[in-house]
Amino acid sequence: MAVRDIVLYPNDVLSTPAKDVDKVDDDVQQLVQDLADTMYDAPGVGLAAPQIGVLKRVTVIDISKPDEENNLLVLINPQIVERSGKITWEEGCLSFPGLYEKIDRARQVKVRALNVEGEVFEVEGEELLAVAMQHEIDHLDGVLFTDRMSQLKKRRAMKKYKKILDRREEAAEDEDE
16 A cells, blocks of 8 residues: 655646646556555545656546445546536545635536546536536646636635645644644
């Protein structure tokens, strides 16, 4: 098990588009495993490679509930090929710990990607799965969920996030004493 550190905003790697994976090899498969281990440890429902500092188009998602068996979805070089409907969902992000905001997304999406064996497949999702796939593919494009907010909402969210970070810092200092 290799749990990696999650990159926190405002690190520039989070707004840098990731590069396509040329070949699904042992290194990519290890990256998938590290992403899954890190996501489950966090815990979260999705994690993209840039969130652990790797600029490759690889993401993992698992929307199963804590009392259900894990159901890991691996997307390598994912592309949204269809989207329909509209949904507003309260999203969080492991790179913005503690921050949750309502974001407008497509209600249903179809994504084409490679699996961990390097084979092309398509997956359709709606509601939470659709939101998670859009959120993680945004990460691969260098787009953050805060970029999907109005300017006013983003300013408020950034103030809230700064307070969250300040509290985390204070708590860490208290532990050191």
